[in-house]
Amino acid sequence: SALSVTRYSxxxxxxxxxVVANLAADxxxxxxxxxxxxxxxxxxxxxxxxDFNKKTGELYILEKIDREYLCPAKPASCxxxxxxxxxxxxxxxxxxxxxxxxxxxxxxxxxxxxxLDVSESATPGERFSLPNAVDPDVGVNTIKTYxxxxxxxxxxxxxxxxxxxxxxxxxxxxxxxxxxxxxxxLILAAEDGGVPERSGTANIIVRVQDTNDxxxxxxxxxxxxxxxxxxxxxxxxxKLNATDLDEGENSxxxxxxxxxxxxxxxxxxxxxxxxxxxxxxxIIDYEDMKFYEMYIEAKxxxxxxxxxxxxxxxxxxxxxxxYPEITVQSVKNTVAENIPxxxxxxxxxxxxxxxxxxxxxxxxxxxxxxxxxxxxxxxPTHYKLIVSEHLDREQVSEYLITLVVTDAGTxxxxxxxxxxxxxxxxxxxxxxxxxxxxxxxVMENNAxxxxxxxxxxxxxxxxxxxxxxxxxxxxxxxxxxxxxxxSINPENGNLYALKTFDYEIEKDFVFHIEARDSxxxxxxxxxxxxxxxxxxxxxxxxxxxxxxxxxxVVEEKITRSTDKGSLVAKVIALDKDSVHNSRIxxxxxxxxxxxxxxxxxxxxxxxTMRMFSYxxxxxxxxxxxxxxxxxxxxxxxxxxKLLTVETAVKAYSxxxxxxxxxxxxxxxxxxxVIGLGSVSFLLLxxxxxxxxxxxxxxxxxxxxxxxxxxxxxxRNSTIADSTLVSNDAYWYSLFLAxxxxxxxxxxxxxxKGSRYIxxxxxxxxxxxxxxxxxxxxxxx
Numbered sequence: 126s127a128l129s130v131t132r133y134s135x136x137x138x139x140x141x142x143x144v145v146a147n148l149a150a151d152x153x154x155x156x157x158x159x160x161x162x163x164x165x166x167x168x169x170x171x172x173x174x175x176d177f178n179k180k181t182g183e184l185y186i187l188e189k190i191d192r193e194y195l196c197p198a199k200p201a202s203c204x205x206x207x208x209x210x211x212x213x214x215x216x217x218x219x220x221x222x223x224x225x226x227x228x229x230x231x232x233x234x235x236x237x238x239x240x241l242d243v244s245e246s247a248t249p250g251e252r253f254s255l256p257n258a259v260d261p262d263v264g265v266n267t268i269k270t271y272x273x274x275x276x277x278x279x280x281x282x283x284x285x286x287x288x289x290x291x292x293x294x295x296x297x298x299x300x301x302x303x304x305x306x307x308x309x310x311l312i313l314a315a316e317d318g319g320v321p322e323r324s325g326t327a328n329i330i331v332r333v334q335d336t337n338d339x340x341x342x343x344x345x346x347x348x349x350x351x352x353x354x355x356x357x358x359x360x361x362x363x364k365l366n367a368t369d370l371d372e373g374e375n376s377x378x379x380x381x382x383x384x385x386x387x388x389x390x391x392x393x394x395x396x397x398x399x400x401x402x403x404x405x406x407x408i409i410d411y412e413d414m415k416f417y418e419m420y421i422e423a424k425x426x427x428x429x430x431x432x433x434x435x436x437x438x439x440x441x442x443x444x445x446x447x448y449p450e451i452t453v454q455s456v457k458n459t460v461a462e463n464i465p466x467x468x469x470x471x472x473x474x475x476x477x478x479x480x481x482x483x484x485x486x487x488x489x490x491x492x493x494x495x496x497x498x499x500x501x502x503x504x505p506t507h508y509k510l511i512v513s514e515h516l517d518r519e520q521v522s523e524y525l526i527t528l529v530v531t532d533a534g535t536x537x538x539x540x541x542x543x544x545x546x547x548x549x550x551x552x553x554x555x556x557x558x559x560x561x562x563x564x565x566x567v568m569e570n571n572a573x574x575x576x577x578x579x580x581x582x583x584x585x586x587x588x589x590x591x592x593x594x595x596x597x598x599x600x601x602x603x604x605x606x607x608x609x610x611x612s613i614n615p616e617n618g619n620l621y622a623l624k625t626f627d628y629e630i631e632k633d634f635v636f637h638i639e640a641r642d643s644x645x646x647x648x649x650x651x652x653x654x655x656x657x658x659x660x661x662x663x664x665x666x667x668x669x670x671x672x673x674x675x676x677x678v679v680e681e682k683i684t685r686s687t688d689k690g691s692l693v694a695k696v697i698a699l700d701k702d703s704v705h706n707s708r709i710x711x712x713x714x715x716x717x718x719x720x721x722x723x724x725x726x727x728x729x730x731x732x733t734m735r736m737f738s739y740x741x742x743x744x745x746x747x748x749x750x751x752x753x754x755x756x757x758x759x760x761x762x763x764x765x766k767l768l769t770v771e772t773a774v775k776a777y778s779x780x781x782x783x784x785x786x787x788x789x790x791x792x793x794x795x796x797x798v799i800g801l802g803s804v805s806f807l808l809l810x811x812x813x814x815x816x817x818x819x820x821x822x823x824x825x826x827x828x829x830x831x832x833x834x835x836x837x838x839x840r841n842s843t844i845a846d847s848t849l850v851s852n853d854a855y856w857y858s859l860f861l862a863x864x865x866x867x868x869x870x871x872x873x874x875x876x877k878g879s880r881y882i883x884x885x886x887x888x889x890x891x892x893x894x895x896x897x898x899x900x901x902x903x904x905x
Contacts, residue, residue, distance in 0.1 A: 134223035137192035149182020163212040193261040228266040228319025234327035258315030266319035274312040303333040304370035337375040337427030343435040353444040354411040365401035367423035385420040445534025449477040451542040462518035483534035491527035518548040552590035552644025556582040569628040582640035590644035598637040628660040660703035662755025670697035696729035698751035708754035715748035
């Protein structure tokens with residue numbers, strides 16, 4: 126069929142889905158037939174802006190159409206061509222869609238900021254080109270006019286080119302002054318003719334360039350300065366400040382004296398050419414010149430320099446330029462620390478060569494010191510320096526006394542004089558020990574001459590008042606002087622032991638040590654010393670029951686019919702060490718048959734563990750060791766030879782129940798009586814010899830240091846006259862237990878190395894009851 130063109134016209138930027146036209150109705154197509162046929166819409170662009178709906182026959186917007194994008198060359202007419210192709214049979218419909226412009230673009234400048242440099246000397250009427258704006262729209266929607274923000278100095282003129290393009294010029298309407306306004310900020314607006322109207326703007330920055338049209342100006346034309354004489358060289362008098370409203374070199378200023386400034390003035394004052402600061406370079410003397418006049422000019426560095434001037438007058442004021450003086454007429458440089466309050470230390474005079482208030486002077490002591498000044502009644506300028514408080518060399522040994530004299534000038538001047546006052550020491554401090562009581566522990570068996578401790582006192586005095594001598598204050602205890610037991614180094618207080626101490630004889634000592642200085646009169650103090658002797662395990666246990674001579678064997682008899690658990694023998698040992706070291710335990714060292722005998726490790730009782738049988742030997746050898754609790758432990762042994770007999774001999778355990786009625790003249794009693802007599806005789810001889818020696822002993826010298834009190838605690842080495850010859854509570858309990866069993870506790874010969882021997886004798890052995898009282902008189 127012949128092709129025909131169907132034309133439509135729509136505005137750009139229609140929304141998606143908007144219907145352009147009903148092609149089915151316009152082209153005479155039946156909707157029922159379109160559904161069964163293939164329909165295709167070809168658009169001659171790179172984008173598919175439109176589509177065809179077969180159900181409704183409508184041509185609708187698939188994507189917004191931008192006329193400025195579709196026709197960038199801005200033609201008067203803009204068309205979009207498309208073909209509607211229907212198959213079976215083939216039919217092609219040509220369609221032209223005219224796109225009309227809407228005002229959807231605002232004018233805009235290619236440069237939104239324009240900077241112009243304009244000299245402040247530019248004349249009104251000068252023109253400056255500005256960039257023009259562009260608008261993609263066409264027709265009435267394109268740029269219509271330009272407008273400039275309000276300005277007193279600028280306006281715009283619009284010119285139209287041959288192609289219709291508008292050009293804008295900036296025109297100067299009024300002279301510029303950079304000192305009044307440096308920058309002019311203008312806004313150029315471009316407006317189109319569309320509805321609604323759209324516009325775009327650009328910032329026009331006009332910078333005014335300087336010309337040297339302003340001279341430097343001082344803050345004031347006349348300056349007056351008051352100065353005192355004798356101001357130090359280099360002191361700043363003032364800093365002149367001239368300003369120039371121009372910029373760059375046109376505003377840079379140089380300061381200088383004019384020809385009206387005298388040479389003498391220029392010799393006293395200096396002017397900094399760059400900063401305008403006036404300083405002192407010579408001596409200002411009120412007596413030489415009362416005032417100075419300076420004429421100063423400020424010149425800029427422009428091509429044609431401009432200048433400004435000012436006048437500076439300096440008035441000189443007289444000042445207090447003479448210092449007061451101090452004259453020390455009489456002074457003591459050394460005094461004793463116990464100098465009385467009110468004593469005169471020095472006589473001082475003051476003076477000032479100035480007059481008036483500048484010549485009025487006063488004197489004072491610098492800082493807080495134990496001294497005051499008394500003004501003389503007849504000479505107001507003379508003072509006495511006297512002691513106002515008690516002095517103590519141990520707190521302050523030397524005073525640096527500074528006397529300050531000040532005048533009444535403005536400003537006041539002052540001077541000072543320093544005196545050195547040294548305090549001489551007086552013996553006013555007693556020696557002091559760090560502690561009032563010393564406890565010193567000394568291990569027994571110490572070596573004679575061993576250092577026990579160092580007891581050092583301190584004396585804050587000086588020289589001979591500080592030199593200390595140490596003494597042991599004498600006191601006799603049991604005819605023994607402390608100086609025989611201890612020695613102290615008189616120079617350093619080192620305390621030494623002069624003998625070896627035995628804990629079993631002496632347990633502690635208490636005495637006093639005195640520290641005396643060498644002053645006149647000497648001062649002293651004392652301290653209490655407590656020496657505690659510490660025990661060592663230096664005594665081995667001593668077997669006292671059953672007693673036997675060293676190396677011998679104790680023989681005992683027992684019947685073979687003895688019952689199980691019967692007491693065979695009891696081993697008793699003593700240890701002279703302290704309670705801890707003297708705790709004794711017993712054990713068998715040698716035993717042929719361990720099933721026959723038992724030994725209690727604490728009380729030393731040996732008992733049978735079973736009855737004797739015919740297979741048991743007749744002789745049994747028992748070796749018992751007694752061991753103390755020391756470290757290392759010491760021990761002693763006893764050997765018991767036990768003989769079993771067939772005859773009816775009372776068992777050892779039954780002897781406690783035997784009658785005390787026995788023959789006084791039996792062999793055993795005879796031996797005991799002889800022994801008791803011998804011991805009593807020896808004791809009596811010993812007492813007599815001791816009394817004679819004490820009576821003949823020379824008394825100790827009384828030349829020792831006076832007033833020496835000492836207390837010595839010694840152990841009483843004399844044991845009460847009793848068969849309870851032990852100071853151990855254990856042995857006293859043993860005595861009571863044995864007595865209740867009907868046994869006599871008697872003293873036997875003392876083995877060598879033993880101290881106490883206690884023996885128990887069963888009753889019924891032939892001793893009479895009178896032997897009890899005889900035995901009770903045994904002594905150690």
